[in-house]
Structure formats: structure tokens, C-alpha cells
Amino acid sequence: MCATCGCGGEEGAKHEHHPHAWQHRHGTEGGRVIDLEADLLEANAAFARRNREIFRRSGVLAVNIISSPGSGKTTLLVRTLEALRDRIPMAVIEGDQQSELDAERIRATGVPALQIQTGKSCHLDAHAVAHALEELPAPEQGILWIENVGNLICPALFDLGEGKRVVILSVTEGEDKPRKYPEAFHGADLLLLSKADLLPYVDFSVEQCADFAHRLRPGLEPLLLSAKTGKGMEEWLRWVEEGWLRAKASYRPEKPVVA
Amino acid sequence: MHELSLCRTLVGILETQAGRHHYRRVRRVELRVGPQAMVEPGAMVFSFGVASRGTLAEGAVLEIRPVPARVVCLDCTQEGEAEKLAEACPVCGSYRLLWEEDAGLRLGEIEVD
Secondary structure: OOOOOOEOEOOOOOOOOOOOOOOOOEOOOOOEEEEEEEEOOHHHHHHHHHHHHHHHHOOOEEEEEEEOOOOOHHHHHHHHHHHHOOOOOEEEEEEEOOOOHHHHHHHOOOOOEEEEEOOOOOOOOHHHHHHHHHHOOOOOOOEEEEEOOOOOOHHHHOOOOOOEEEEEEEHHHOOOHHHHOHHHHHOOOEEEEEOHHHHHHOOOOHHHHHHHHHHHOOOOOEEEOOOOOOOOHHHHHHHHHHHHHHHHOOOOOOOOOOO | OHHHHHHHHHHHHHHHHHHHHOOOOEEEEEEEEOHHHOOOHHHHHHHHHHHHOOOOOOOOEEEEEEOOEEEEEOOOOOEEEEOOOOOOOOOOOOOOEEEEEOOOEEEEEEEEO
């Protein structure tokens, strides 16, 4: 049986109800009516809370990166690791449906990486991250990068226990994405507009994109960035370091989290 | 298609609760869905059919009930409800709404035998 969640054992509902709470109501289908009031995302939320507590006590900034495939998540991550690896302990969890390709690119920077292959699944969940942490412990007083599966829809629903959520939108995708996929942007702490070096060649209105983003999350300012030319990298790294310093301050090594 | 994994969780809850509430068959399931839940009703109904096959919930009706979220306007402090993201404040027209309460994705009433 798994130590983190007890999978293999009895899983599921945590709600205790008095067996007669339903009384004798009957519904439209002719059966007895019971109000279960169970949260479908509770299982994920419980793992997310536990992950968050681990990160807090280890003084770790966990960053969940969400974007569609091909927006440049891995390239940005590689540049970021190269810039910070000498000063900050880091590790990377990579989510993809298949292959070790991304993890290999990360490992080439010297930073440890673990690839989660989600198979048919379109997102990472807090349970998968909890298991990943057994193999790849979060770097104490450092940064844990979690590169989610390339998808602007499903990952938005699943809290991983991260401290910060970053959404990347490449300028080749169009400024209307926040309108089309609102949830990803609603939950974001930072919006990165990647491939900014291509702006002169595409019809992408930064202003409109910012306007849509504000409607979904007041104060969500887009940051223009090009991993290729280095534009915006300084500002991005400053944002990362600020979050890291804050997370680091919560380091409490003497109290391990008990499952 | 995260709907399928959600439906597996749903069927799992129905099975666990069967012992507690003494039922053998589920006829109807009510799902309360907040605007942030990211659930597509069509995909949910389809996935529920797949996930419930061969279980005590096979053939049950899945009722999806949207529940609006509680929001507060950051500009005029008007409190109200929102049915989807990126709605404007009905009083001052501002889009700066703070989301306070969202039903998320909850299993509500079930009808059983």
C-alpha cells in the first residue's frame, strides 16, 4: 500500500453521515433521496494541502507552470535554471503524456528532474506530485519547478499545492486566449507572454491581451519575455527571487509533516 | 478529458456511501457545478456513462446544476453573483470582480433504492 495516500486500500469519501439523516424523502425518479454534499475535488484538495505544508516547512517556493504545448515552457525553464543554479537549490517535476524528452533537457543543466508520464491524462494532480516528491524531494530553501502538461484547460482545475502559478502564453497563439480559456488565467499569479521576439511578425495586441487578463484577475500584469533574446528575463528572475526569498523565510526543519 | 477521472471519483464516492446509507442502486445524481469548475456538461454525462458501467450507478441520470459564484466588485463594493468568469459588475460596469465563494464541483442529492 502506498505510504502517501494508502492507494490500494480503501479510498474515497470522507464524509460521515448519520444513517437516518435522509429521513424518508422521495424524488422524481421514485427512489429515496439522500443529500451527500461531497466535494469531488476533495481528494485532490487534501493532497494539495499536504504538499503545500511540506513546501512551507521546507522553505520551498513551488511554481506550477501552465501553458498550451509549444509555448516555450521548457526553454524558459532551462534559461531560468542556468541563471539561478549557482545561487538557489532547485529541482524540476516534468509532466507530459509520454517520453523523457523534457526531463533530459532539464538534466542537461545539472538540475535534478523527474518526469511524470501522465499517460492518457491531460493534467498533473496533487496526488501525482505527492508521489513525485517521494522520489525527488523538494530542495530545502530552494525552488521546485512543476512544468504541467501542455494544456490550457484541465491543469487549471487542479491545485498542486504550489505557492505560485505562472501561465505562459506565446505571442504566436493570439491575444484572445484569456477570453477563450479563462480559468487558466483567472488562477494565475503571473502571465508571461513568451516569444516576444516574434511580436513584429504576428498580429498580437499586448494591450488587448492585458485587458482580457485584467477582467479575469484584477492586477494580473503580463510580462513580455523572450528566452531567445533575453528580453524580460531580468524582470522575470526578479519576480522569481522575490517569491523564493519569501518562501525561504518559512523554513521549519524541526517539524516534519506526518501523513 | 479530465471529466472521466472526475466521474471515476464520483462513482467511487457513490460506492463507498452505499454501505453507509444502505442502498443498492442509484437512480439520479445531482452535481452542483460552480463557474470555476471547468466541467463540460456533455463530456461529463458521457464520462459518467462510461465510468458507471457495471456499477450500482449504471443507468443513473446525471443532473448537472450550475451554481453561481459570490463575487464582490473591487470598485463599487457591490456584492452579487456571477455565472461565468469575466462578467462585468451590473452596477458600475467594472470587470474588477473579486471571487469569494464558488461551489466548485460537488456531489449534491442522490436518489437511490
